Amino acid sequence: MRNVRIRPLLAATLAMTALVAAACGSGSTPASDGTGDGGGDREGPLVVNILGAPTTLDPAAACGVNDMHLADNLYARLVDYATLPGPAEGTTTFDPSSFEPSLAKSWEISDDGLVYTFTLPDGLTFPSGEPLDAAAVKYSLDRTQAMGLCGNRYLNDQFVDPPLISSIEAVEPTVLRITLRQPNQNFLQALAQPAAAVVDPQVIEANGGIVEGAANEYFANHSAGATGPFVLEEYEPGRSATLVANPDFYGDPPASERIEVNFITDTSTMLLQARNGTADVTVGISKAAARSLEEDPCCTVVPFSSALALDIALNWEFEPFANPLVREALTYAFPYEDMLASVGHGYGEPFYGPLAPDMPGFNPDLSEQRPYDPDRARQLLEDSGVTLPLQFELSIPAGQEELAEFATAVQSVLAEIDVAVTIREIPPAERAAILDSGAYDAIVIAGGPAMVDAGYFLAYDMSCESPANITGICVPEADENWALARQTLDETERQGHWDAVMQAWVAASPKLKFWSIPAMVVIDESMTSVHYAIHPNFYSWK
Amino acid sequence: MALRRTWQRWGPGAGIAAVGLGLIVVAAVALPLLWPWNATATDFAATMRGPSWTHPMGTDGVGRDVLARFAAGARISLLIGLVAVTIGSLAGMVVGVTAGLLRGWVDEVLMRIMDVLMAFPALLLAMAVTVGLGTGLRSATVGVTLSVVPWVARVARAETLRITALPLIEASRAIGLPRLDLVRKHVLPHLLPLLIIQATSAYGSVVLAVAALGFLGLGAQVPTPEWGAMITEGMEPALAGAWWVALFPGLGMLTLVVCTNVLSDRIRDLMDPRGALAGRRSRG
Numbered sequence: 001m002r003n004v005r006i007r008p009l010l011a012a013t014l015a016m017t018a019l020v021a022a023a024c025g026s027g028s029t030p031a032s033d034g035t036g037d038g039g040g041d042r043e044g045p046l047v048v049n050i051l052g053a054p055t056t057l058d059p060a061a062a063c064g065v066n067d068m069h070l071a072d073n074l075y076a077r078l079v080d081y082a083t084l085p086g087p088a089e090g091t092t093t094f095d096p097s098s099f100e101p102s103l104a105k106s107w108e109i110s111d112d113g114l115v116y117t118f119t120l121p122d123g124l125t126f127p128s129g130e131p132l133d134a135a136a137v138k139y140s141l142d143r144t145q146a147m148g149l150c151g152n153r154y155l156n157d158q159f160v161d162p163p164l165i166s167s168i169e170a171v172e173p174t175v176l177r178i179t180l181r182q183p184n185q186n187f188l189q190a191l192a193q194p195a196a197a198v199v200d201p202q203v204i205e206a207n208g209g210i211v212e213g214a215a216n217e218y219f220a221n222h223s224a225g226a227t228g229p230f231v232l233e234e235y236e237p238g239r240s241a242t243l244v245a246n247p248d249f250y251g252d253p254p255a256s257e258r259i260e261v262n263f264i265t266d267t268s269t270m271l272l273q274a275r276n277g278t279a280d281v282t283v284g285i286s287k288a289a290a291r292s293l294e295e296d297p298c299c300t301v302v303p304f305s306s307a308l309a310l311d312i313a314l315n316w317e318f319e320p321f322a323n324p325l326v327r328e329a330l331t332y333a334f335p336y337e338d339m340l341a342s343v344g345h346g347y348g349e350p351f352y353g354p355l356a357p358d359m360p361g362f363n364p365d366l367s368e369q370r371p372y373d374p375d376r377a378r379q380l381l382e383d384s385g386v387t388l389p390l391q392f393e394l395s396i397p398a399g400q401e402e403l404a405e406f407a408t409a410v411q412s413v414l415a416e417i418d419v420a421v422t423i424r425e426i427p428p429a430e431r432a433a434i435l436d437s438g439a440y441d442a443i444v445i446a447g448g449p450a451m452v453d454a455g456y457f458l459a460y461d462m463s464c465e466s467p468a469n470i471t472g473i474c475v476p477e478a479d480e481n482w483a484l485a486r487q488t489l490d491e492t493e494r495q496g497h498w499d500a501v502m503q504a505w506v507a508a509s510p511k512l513k514f515w516s517i518p519a520m521v522v523i524d525e526s527m528t529s530v531h532y533a534i535h536p537n538f539y540s541w542k
Numbered sequence: 543m544a545l546r547r548t549w550q551r552w553g554p555g556a557g558i559a560a561v562g563l564g565l566i567v568v569a570a571v572a573l574p575l576l577w578p579w580n581a582t583a584t585d586f587a588a589t590m591r592g593p594s595w596t597h598p599m600g601t602d603g604v605g606r607d608v609l610a611r612f613a614a615g616a617r618i619s620l621l622i623g624l625v626a627v628t629i630g631s632l633a634g635m636v637v638g639v640t641a642g643l644l645r646g647w648v649d650e651v652l653m654r655i656m657d658v659l660m661a662f663p664a665l666l667l668a669m670a671v672t673v674g675l676g677t678g679l680r681s682a683t684v685g686v687t688l689s690v691v692p693w694v695a696r697v698a699r700a701e702t703l704r705i706t707a708l709p710l711i712e713a714s715r716a717i718g719l720p721r722l723d724l725v726r727k728h729v730l731p732h733l734l735p736l737l738i739i740q741a742t743s744a745y746g747s748v749v750l751a752v753a754a755l756g757f758l759g760l761g762a763q764v765p766t767p768e769w770g771a772m773i774t775e776g777m778e779p780a781l782a783g784a785w786w787v788a789l790f791p792g793l794g795m796l797t798l799v800v801c802t803n804v805l806s807d808r809i810r811d812l813m814d815p816r817g818a819l820a821g822r823r824s825r826g
Contacts, residue, residue, distance in 0.1 A: 267778055268777050268778045268781050271778065271781050271782065272781060275781075286778065288603065288778055288779065288782055289778060289781070289782060291782070292781070292782030292783055335586065338586040338587070339586060341586065342586040342587075342589040342603070342604060342605065343586075343589075343603065343604055396764070398677075398759055399759050401774070401775060401777075401778060404764040404765075404775070405603045405604050405775075407764060407765075408582075408584065408604050408606075408764060408765040409584055409586070409604050411582075411765065412582065412583060412584035412604070413584075423763065423764045423765065424763075425677065425759070425763050425764060
């Protein structure tokens with residue numbers, strides 16, 4: 001037995017002691033020398049630490065937000081999100097309900113909402129020398145559709161069979177016309193996605209071309225032509241990327257010449273590097289770490305609005321959760337404010353409804369969080385006729401301490417109303433399969449859509465008929481209004497449909513909702529300009 | 543007098559180790575009965591509190607009392623160590639004695655299997671088992687138990703071969719003593735001290751391996767208060783200034799492993815005929 005490995009844990013213990021010592025010492029020692037005069041006069045590149053790594057650089061294959069970490073920096077799109085002032089000085093954020101020209105100089109939408117005509121600047125070329133014109137944009141959008149991967153869903157706003165886009169025509173080198181099958185109030189946002197990125201046809205054709213229904217593996221780790229504000233100088237998959245300003249970019253050059261992006265999965269590392277100044281900007285730091293940096297002179301913690309939320313999806317196939325009284329009972333069991341203050345570290349806003357507070361269409365009057373009323377919860381459980389104690393398994397992704405803490409809190413709270421919860425940690429890689437197969441009783445979901453639109457979001461979170469509905473929830477009345485809202489161009493009329501969705505959804509108590517999750521960004525004192533977008537865009541960062 | 547003689551015989555190092563181990567055992571057994579806080583009960587109004595009279599080891603991110611979790615973790619570590627070492631040693635002994643007595647192809651097959659098990663570092667073997675059987679304390683215990691077996695089996699086989707070559711055993715065989723009686727009357731009594739030495743020296747390693755699995759997320763699952771898992775839970779809070787969440791389980795593990803290793807060394811010195819005290823014993 002003498003070679004039984006005791007070193008790893010001893011090392012961990014010693015490392016812990018060192019970390020503890022570091023943590024104890026950090027309170028009185030500013031991490032920065034404080035000599036920075038601001039204004040972006042940094043020596044060397046701007047260093048960005050970001051949570052998670054892309055699994056592909058191909059914008060047509062990008063699925064989750066991690067896959068979109070670099071896309072908006074490398075590729076041009078016809079339109080981009082409009083900009084709003086951010087919550088802290090020197091920051092701005094994206095407006096998910098308003099769009100401005102990017103590659104396109106302007107656009108027109110026909111009265112029936114079916115035809116979008118974009119005007120492009122004249123004389124643009126790719127670095128390869130080929131023209132960057134309407135034909136190239138058509139090629140790029142056609143490619144995304146032909147590959148039929150995640151990008152196709154974004155580009156068609158989840159309408160894939162038949163697709164939302166009926167045709168794309170390069171009318172002239174500077175005029176592109178897109179015709180839709182039905183009106184869609186979210187189409188401009190779809191065109192602001194990485195899925196609508198403009199790629200260089202010559203680069204694509206030289207490296208495998210387009211294969212219908214399949215990903216091009218080459219572009220998983222290579223850029224598909226430089227059309228965005230940056231070009232990819234170095235890329236180490238899963239670890240880091242170096243971006244440098246694109247000399248051929250059609251707009252003004254980006255505010256920083258060189259940006260080093262580190263993809264980090266360990267939130268402790270993010271905290272340490274934010275504190276000691278290794279990273280100029282840290283995106284996606286944990287709430288606990290952010291709270292600990294609030295008083296630290298090293299940096300500024302900025303919680304940006306997002307459409308993300310923390311909720312527990314209840315599997316309606318699991319017999320007790322098919323009973324609306326059981327579901328409603330559980331919603332009254334939680335002291336939401338206390339839980340938010342402790343396990344949520346105070347970041348977020350409690351609500352109860354299908355849409356998070358920062359989602360366009362959200363109505364606060366119809367989304368008030370249920371009050372904490374354990375007696376009512378017990379009574380509803382008794383009325384439901386379910387056998388007590390009610391037992392179920394709560395799945396959480398393994399290795400996420402914040403969610404483990406949250407699940408522990410849920411377990412403890414529900415024990416008080418005679419509900420016994422067993423926590424099951426599932427490998428993140430198996431999460432999608434577990435959701436698809438319905439092999440769960442209840443599952444914690446902390447997240448939201450990569451496209452900030454209620455129609456897009458509810459297509460996979462509520463729609464009765466959608467094959468993309470990951471939790472199998474179906475509220476027919478809400479579903480009808482969801483479908484109408486997506487096609488309604490008039491804002492007031494559309495809000496009426498969203499209100500109906502919220503009312504029907506809340507009445508059905510389909511799942512447990514807790515609070516919204518802001519996007520946590522930590523900014524070093526040397527930074528003078530940071531723009532937050534759901535897909536990071538470093539264009540104005542300095 | 544007797545106490546002083548025992549103290550002199552075991553030495554101050556082993557005495558201190560015994561006291562340290564005793565304190566952990568007392569914490570594991572008595573604290574859950576006496577301490578008002580429960581290891582899994584949350585208190586949202588008292589999260590991340592530093593050590594105080596109310597919570598001597600502080601509280602964690604959901605307001606659980608770290609001392610209560612420390613004691614529950616001690617119970618888990620002590621118990622798993624005991625179970626793994628006992629079962630692993632017994633299994634190893636059966637394999638080793640069988641191989642040593644039967645020889646031939648049985649010996650070959652059994653010892654090659656043991657060689658295969660020994661080819662993997664213990665932690666890696668335990669990780670493979672937990673991946674195969676599913677994460678959790680039960681599969682972690684199976685994994686670390688498996689890692690104990692080959693080491694004990696090899697020692698037991700070697701000792702069996704040595705004992706069965708003694709003239710006494712040859713004489714016993716000559717008068718027709720059945721094989722099982724041979725094992726019961728002659729082999730086991732010689733083997734037991736050696737097995738005790740092996741088991742005690744394995745104990746600390748087993749405890750560490752279980753904690754390592756918990757640390758890696760392969761052992762105890764949320765919200766089980768296992769020391770390795772508690773250290774993982776406390777990593778980020780430690781960086782944020784809440785040092786107590788990870789420090790106390792870390793210290794507990796350090797104390798338990800050091801104390802059991804010191805005691806096992808001393809036991810070996812006292813019981814092993816080739817140990818450091820063998821000469822003194824034979825003279826005295």
